[in-house]
Amino acid sequence: EAQVTQNPRYLITVTGKKLTVTCSQNMNHEYMSWYRQDPGLGLRQIYYSMNVEVTDKGDVPEGYKVSRKEKRNFPLILESPSPNQTSLYFCASSLTGPSGNTIYFGEGSWLTVV
Amino acid sequence: DAKTTQPPSMDCAEGRAANLPCNHSTISGNEYVYWYRQIHSQGPQYIIHGLKNNETNEMASLIITEDRKSSTLILPHATLRDTAVYYCIVSSTDSWGKFQFGAGTQVVVTP
Numbered sequence: 001e002a003q004v005t006q007n008p009r010y011l012i013t014v015t016g017k018k019l020t021v022t023c024s025q026n027m028n029h030e031y032m033s034w035y036r037q038d039p040g041l042g043l044r045q046i047y048y049s050m051n052v053e054v055t056d057k058g059d060v061p062e063g064y065k066v067s068r069k070e071k072r073n074f075p076l077i078l079e080s081p082s083p084n085q086t087s088l089y090f091c092a093s094s095l096t097g098p099s100g101n102t103i104y105f106g107e108g109s110w111l112t113v114v
Numbered sequence: 115d116a117k118t119t120q121p122p123s124m125d126c127a128e129g130r131a132a133n134l135p136c137n138h139s140t141i142s143g144n145e146y147v148y149w150y151r152q153i154h155s156q157g158p159q160y161i162i163h164g165l166k167n168n169e170t171n172e173m174a175s176l177i178i179t180e181d182r183k184s185s186t187l188i189l190p191h192a193t194l195r196d197t198a199v200y201y202c203i204v205s206s207t208d209s210w211g212k213f214q215f216g217a218g219t220q221v222v223v224t225p
Contacts, residue, residue, distance in 0.1 A: 004157075031211065042218070043158070043201075048211035056211055090157055098205045098213040100146050100165070105157035 002027050004106035006091050012112045013081055021076045021109050023091030029104075031097045032074035033058070034066065036087040037108075043090070049074055050097060081113040118202045123220040126196075132189040134219055136202030139183045146205040147178060149187045151198040152218070158201065161187065192223045 004025045013019050023032065033048035035058075045058030049068040063085055065077040074093075078085060089109045094101040119137040126132040138147065148163040162169055162176045164185075169176045175188040189196055201218040 033211065033213065035215075037155070043215040045212060045214060048213075050211050056209075058212065059214065088155055092158075092213075097210050098146075098148075099144070099207070099210060100163070100205070102160050102163070103148075103213060104160065107157050108155060 002104060004091055004093050004104050006089070006106040006109045008109060009107065010110045012114065014114055015082055016080050019078050019081060019111075021078075021089055021091075021111070023074045023076065023093075023106060024072050025074075025093040025104070026072065027093065027095075027104070028071065029093040029095050030071065031095065031101070031103075032068065032091065032093045033103075034064070034074070034076045035090045035092065036060065036085075037090065038087050046076070046089075078111075081111075083113045085111065086113050087111060118204055118216050120200075120202050120216065120219045122217065123222070126189075126192045126221060126223050128194060128223050128225050129191055132187075132192045132196065132221060132223070134187040134189075134200050134202075134221065135184065136187070137184045138202070138204050141182050141204050142207055143182075145207055147176065147182075147185050148201075148203040148205065148213075149174070149176065150201045150203065150215075151196075152201070153195075153198040158215075161200075192221075194223050194225065197221060197223045 034046040094103040149161040199218040
C-alpha cells in the first residue's frame with residue numbers, strides 16, 4: 001500500500017530541545033515536502049526536495065532544517081524549537097514533483113512546544 | 115505563480131451534485147489545476163487534477179474552461195462524508211517544487 005509515514009504523530013516538547021520529525025515514503029518518489037498548518041493561516045510549505053541531496057525553501061522555512069540523504073526519507077529538524085512552532089505538520093511526496101503528478105500526504109504530526 | 119480564488123463556504127444537500135468553482139485567471143499554459151480536500155485535521159486527500167481537458171475519476175469531475183481561467187469541481191452525488199475543506203491549487207512553473215494551498219472552500223453537506 002502506498003504510504004507516507006510520519007513519526008511521531010503527537011509530541012509535546014520544551015523550548016530549545018532539538019527534535020526531528022521523520023517522514024518516510026514507500027513509493028520510490030523523488031519529490032518530498034513539508035507543510036505546517038495553523039488556524040487562520042492554512043497549509044504553508046516549509047521545505048521541499050526534488051531529489052536526493054536537492055532541497056529548497058518553501059514559504060516558511062525559518063527555524064527548520066531538512067536533509068535528503070536517501071530517497072525514501074525526508075526528516076524535518078527543529079534545532080531549537082520555540083512555542084510559535086506549535087503546529088500540525090504534514091509530509092508529502094510525489095513521483096517527480098507537483099507538475100502533473102499526484103501528491104500524497106501523510107496523516108500529520110501534532111507538535112506542541114511549551 | 116498562479117493564484118486561485120474560491121468561495122469561503124458552500125452548502126450542499128445530500129444526494130445532490132456539488133459544484134465547486136475556482137478562479138485562476140493568471141494560470142500559465144503548462145500549469146496544472148489540482149483539487150484536494152481535507153476532512154477535519156487529516157492529511158489532504160487528492161481528488162483530481164488536469165491541464166486543459168476535462169477529467170473524471172471515481173471521486174469527481176473537473177471541468178476547465180477553454181481559456182483555463184477557471185474550473186469547477188463536481189461531486190456528482192454528495193454524501194455527508196464529503197463535508198470537508200476543498201482546495202483548488204495551481205502548480206507552479208516558476209518554482210517546480212512549490213505547491214501552495216489557499217484558504218479553500220468549506221463544504222457542508224446536509225441531510
